[in-house]
Amino acid sequence: xxxxxxxxxxxxxxxxxxxxxxxGSLKRRVELQNSGQFDEINILIAxxxxxxxxxxxxxxxxxxxxxxxxxxxxxxIDPKKSTIxxxxxxxxxxxxxxxxxxxxxxxxxxxNPTVKAEIQMRxxxxxxxxxGFFVYPVSQAADITAxxxxxxxxxxxxxxxxxxxxxxxxxxxxxxxxxxxLPKAMIPENEMQRRLPGVDGKAKMSKxxxxxxxxxxxxxxxKKQVNGKMFTDPEHLQISDPGHTEGNVxxxxxxxxxxxxxxxxxxxDYANLDEMKEHYRRGGLGDGTCKKFLINxxxxxxxxxxxxxxxxEADIDSVYDIIREGTAKAVExxxxxxxxxxxxxxxxxxxxxxVVQEWNDLLRQAKQ
Ligand code: TRP
Numbered sequence: 174x175x176x177x178x179x180x181x182x183x184x185x186x187x188x189x190x191x192x193x194x195x196x197g198s199l200k201r202r203v204e205l206q207n208s209g210q211f212d213e214i215n216i217l218i219a220x221x222x223x224x225x226x227x228x229x230x231x232x233x234x235x236x237x238x239x240x241x242x243x244x245x246x247x248x249x250i251d252p253k254k255s256t257i258x259x260x261x262x263x264x265x266x267x268x269x270x271x272x273x274x275x276x277x278x279x280x281x282x283x284x285n286p287t288v289k290a291e292i293q294m295r296x297x298x299x300x301x302x303x304x305g306f307f308v309y310p311v312s313q314a315a316d317i318t319a320x321x322x323x324x325x326x327x328x329x330x331x332x333x334x335x336x337x338x339x340x341x342x343x344x345x346x347x348x349x350x351x352x353x354x355l356p357k358a359m360i361p362e363n364e365m366q367r368r369l370p371g372v373d374g375k376a377k378m379s380k381x382x383x384x385x386x387x388x389x390x391x392x393x394x395x396k397k398q399v400n401g402k403m404f405t406d407p408e409h410l411q412i413s414d415p416g417h418t419e420g421n422v423x424x425x426x427x428x429x430x431x432x433x434x435x436x437x438x439x440x441x442d443y444a445n446l447d448e449m450k451e452h453y454r455r456g457g458l459g460d461g462t463c464k465k466f467l468i469n470x471x472x473x474x475x476x477x478x479x480x481x482x483x484x485x486e487a488d489i490d491s492v493y494d495i496i497r498e499g500t501a502k503a504v505e506x507x508x509x510x511x512x513x514x515x516x517x518x519x520x521x522x523x524x525x526x527x528v529v530q531e532w533n534d535l536l537r538q539a540k541q
Contacts (some may be wrong), residue, residue, distance in 0.1 A: 179354075180205060181322035183217030183260070186237040187227065190244040191385040192471075193369040193378040195478075196429045197328050197361060203249040205326065214255040215320050215503065216245065218496070221260045221267075222313065225306040226295055242492055244388050247482035252495045258503035259496055260316065265507035269315035269514060270308075276344045277311055277337070285310055287333045314338035318353045319507040326359040329368070349517040369429055374404035374422045386471065388478050395475065399423075399468050405460045412459040418450045423463045431470045439469040 182202060184190070190199065206214050218241055223234045238259065245257060260266060282288070288310060292298055297306065313334045317325055318341070325335055335358040342353040370376055371384025378385040386398055405423050409416035418424040424446075433445050440462075443449040449466075452458045485492055515521040522528050 177212040177321070178210065178324060179213045179215070179320060179322045180211050180324045180326060181215045181217060181317050181320040181356075182326050183219045183316065184241055185219050185223040186234055186241045187223050188237055188380050189240045189387045189389055191378050191387045192426075192475075193371075193385070194244075195248060195388060195474075196369045198326060199244070199248045199250075201326055201361060202255075206249075206251060206254050211324070213320070215322070215506075216250065216255055216257045217260055217316055217503075218242070218257065219260045219313075219316065222309050222316075224261075225303060225309045225312075226291075226297075228303065228305075238496075239489065239492065240389075242496055243482055243485050246485045246492065246495070247388065247478045249481075252499060256502050257496055257499040259500050262500045263319070263503055263507045265504075265511035266312065266315045266319055268511055269319055269507075270312040272514065272518065273311050273314055273341050273345070274308060276341050276348075277308075279307075281337075281340075282307060282310065285333045285337065287330050310334050310337040311341070314341045317356045318342060319510045320503075321354045321506075321510060322356050323354050324359050325356050329360055332358055332360070345514075345517075349514075352513055352517040363429075370422060370425060372398045372403045372422060374420070386475075388475065389482055390475070391479075392472060392476075395471055396468055399464050399471070403464065403467075405463070409453075409460065413456050415456040416453045416458070418453055423460070423467050424450065424453070426467055427463075427470065430474055431466075435466075435470050435473065438473075440466045 182198070184194070202214075202216070205211060218238055220234050220238060223237075224231065227234055242257060246252070250257065288307070292302060292306075297303070310333070314337055317335075317338050325331075325338075327335070335356060338356055342355050345353050368376065369378065371378045371382055372386065373382070373384040375382055375384055384398075384402065386395055390398075403422050403426075406417040406421045408414070427446055427449075431446055436443050436445060436449070440449065443452070449458070449463075453463065512521070512524070516524070
């Protein structure tokens, strides 16, 4: 196998993507895509994985496929450079999952911290745990290996999935011979980008908490989220009071998003964020001014995304063709890997008739 740089990443289509996704992964994907440093970039819409905890609500997954693709296209994922594909239409992934399941113990799966946390969050501990959900890290290993991906850009919460995938690859290659590519996680270096909190300061943006800013939100909604819900420093009561910038959500968002150009355009009293923070800590800078600046920064970031989304929304036929063509390409890629895997596992009976000769020899020998 020639060594290539291949990226696979993906999302569960369970809702629209928000600013946390943008800062934590989408922006990075676009940069990687445009860097020209990769032989292949594949983006998987993981609808099968989404079904592992939404079996009773397939409509939700179906509806959100279009939302997620629109979000991709509107942030600058270019279907000419990145292959966008739909998991359920890639049968090789199902077959690979089935083989990999034999290489993983239930005890090992039970230790996965991300799955453990999700089981708690979804109440599966009381209701009963769907087997498909329990084993989804194995299916994710199938996703990654099917594309021969060596680089998997993901958030920190996905590190246990990559660990699991690497173990499967190592075990597979040891038993069946060097077949699969060992993948590596690529996580954002910048602390701010790893985990953008909700507007209320809670660790994560989540639909049920109502603390998200969606990429598709209109300016009014964004203003409402920032002015009405965004947490600052509870000890900063008067403008003249010294304030804290750490743990202050307004500054966390500014850390993740603002540039010196934003200051030049909207808050020329300061050259950069350091100067602004300095003033806030000293006292004399009000939360209203900070929020107003943040709203401008958010608008500058989201306005072009919103405009691009509107353009694609008017042409869903093309959006459909993009994922249809991307998926057709991914079928080829993943089928090729499955063929390699079956050959390594000696279950490639029908590729040619060579097993007839083998079986004849075997039977002849047994008679001797
Ligand atoms: N589990 C990932 C998430 O929840 C989505 C995903 C599915 C994925 N398959 C993948 C990510 C393969 C990277 C590679 O975000």
